[in-house]
Amino acid sequence: MRFADKTVWITGASSGIGEALAYAFAREGARLVLSARRADELNRVAQKTGLPSDRILVLPLDAEQPDTFAAHVQTVLGKFGRIDVLALSAGISQRSFAKETSLAVDRRVMEVNYFGVVGLAKAVLPIFVGQQDGHFLVTSSVVGYIGTPMRSAYAASKHALHGFFDSLRAEHWRDNVRVTIACPGYIKTAISIHAVNEKGEPYNRMDDNQARGMSAEACAARMLRAVARNREEIYVGGKEIFGIYLKRFFPKLLSRIIRNYNIRSREV
Numbered sequence: 001m002r003f004a005d006k007t008v009w010i011t012g013a014s015s016g017i018g019e020a021l022a023y024a025f026a027r028e029g030a031r032l033v034l035s036a037r038r039a040d041e042l043n044r045v046a047q048k049t050g051l052p053s054d055r056i057l058v059l060p061l062d063a064e065q066p067d068t069f070a071a072h073v074q075t076v077l078g079k080f081g082r083i084d085v086l087a088l089s090a091g092i093s094q095r096s097f098a099k100e101t102s103l104a105v106d107r108r109v110m111e112v113n114y115f116g117v118v119g120l121a122k123a124v125l126p127i128f129v130g131q132q133d134g135h136f137l138v139t140s141s142v143v144g145y146i147g148t149p150m151r152s153a154y155a156a157s158k159h160a161l162h163g164f165f166d167s168l169r170a171e172h173w174r175d176n177v178r179v180t181i182a183c184p185g186y187i188k189t190a191i192s193i194h195a196v197n198e199k200g201e202p203y204n205r206m207d208d209n210q211a212r213g214m215s216a217e218a219c220a221a222r223m224l225r226a227v228a229r230n231r232e233e234i235y236v237g238g239k240e241i242f243g244i245y246l247k248r249f250f251p252k253l254l255s256r257i258i259r260n261y262n263i264r265s266r267e268v
Contacts, residue, residue: 002228004029007080011061011120012090014041016189017139020220021087026051028224033076033083035061036090063090063116064108069123077127085227086124087137088117091157093191095205096198098152105200106153113157118164125168128177135178137227138165142185142237145244148258154195169232178230182223183244185237186213214238 008025012018014036022034026049034042039060046058057079061072076083091113094105121136128134143151144158162181169179186209195203219236226234235241246254 001029002224003085005031006084007031007033007076007082008085008087009033009035009076009083009124010087010089011035011063011117012088012139013045014038016089016191017184017187017216017219017223018087018089019045020216021089021137021223022049024217024220024224025085025087026056030085031055031080033057033059033080035059035072037062061090061120063112063120066116066119069120072120073123073127082131083124083127083134085135085137086121087139087223088121089139090116091139092154093195094152094154094197095150095192095195095203095207097150100198101153102198102200105196105198106156108200109153109196110157110160113154114160114164117161121165121168125172125177129172129175133176135180135227135230136165136168137223138179138181139223140181140183142183142235142240142244144181144183146247146254146258180223180226180231181233182219182226183233183235183241184214184219185235185240186210187216187219187237188213189216209240 003025008030010018010021013022013034022032022045026032032051034046036042037060042058042060046056049056059072059075092109094109138161140161141158143155144162147155165179165181188210192207192210193204197203214237222234222236235244243254
């Protein structure tokens, strides 16, 4: 029970990794705040956690409406009095070539994946500083290090998260504010189905690699362990995570691999 009686706020809690995190933290004895846009799905997840109403709060939130974040923070404090972990898992992906993708799509992906995440983190940061305790768990991606075909906006948004939260960690370590950045690879979720194409419309297809990926439950377990151990960063997935090491030590080799991958198929 590493998180017994800790208040854990999870965004993107209605599906995928966020949903798996909700169940994992619930099993560890945490009090939960579940946020996403779809209230009906949040209620479904809340019911499946098995937590009583005094230990869970369903709080619908739209990452594209940062003006609401301060009020949401006060709602959480009104219910539980403090926030111990903010798990930032909300986001959208993208499946389209850069030359075909409208700038409006790039802006929307950045709005949700970067500005929405950073906005909520900034709203919670004063609480963490005041408590002299708090932990940000940020869901990035392997593409936070590696730009791959048909992911230009998505990769850019995840790269940006690393820059922001690495800086935040360096600024507030004396306040006991901790940051764990998780970089999943292929996780078996509906992220590609809900991704946007070059026009901003739903992609509506499951990527083959996604379908064969690690379960969201296994990914969430790794992320919880990383938070408990105060890890600054973890890579989660299969052989695709070795691309991060290739990028670091053999960047030209990785570039050739990615180029060939693009030539073979649009379904990457």
